Amino acid sequence: MDQTLRRADLDPPRLPSGVPVRLAAAAPxxxxxxxxxxxxxxxxxAIxxxxxxxxxxxxxxxSSRAFLELGEFWRIEEAIDCLRFAR
Structure with missing residues (x-):
């Protein structure tokens, strides 16, 4: 069973250099x-x-006014690539 991390002080994941995105905190x-x-x-x-x-x-x-889950990944690079290229 997965568990969403709830630590308010959790630092954002480290993005690989050259990735053309940035992260902004939305919630813990x-x-x-x-x-x-x-x-x-x-x-x-993060889970x-x-x-x-x-x-x-x-x-x-x-169009549906809802979030679409694209997947879960062990590597941050794969998660970011999924968002970047699944437009």
């Missing part, structure tokens, strides 16, 4: 992923699982 263990133009392209959520951290990514769909 939840960040908005923002592209170079300043558009929010989705959310990244404690099996002694490690998985990253869940979601994108808001205006």
């Amino acid at each position: 263990a939840l960040w908005r992923v923002i592209d170079r133009k300043g558009h929010v392209i989705g959310h990244l959520q 404690a699982e099996g002694g490690g951290i998985r990253y869940r990514v979601r994108r808001f769909r205006a």
Whole structure:
């Protein structure tokens, strides 16, 4: 069973150099992923699982007024790439 991390002092994940996005805190263990133009392209959520951290990514769909879950990843690079390229 996964467990969303709730620590308010959790630092944002370290993004690889050269990735054209930045993170902005939205809630404990939840960040908005923002592209170079300043558009929010989705959310990244840290989830404690099996002694490690998985990253869940979601994108808001205006047509349905709901978040669409795109997946969960062990590597931050894969989570960010999913948001960047699944537009």
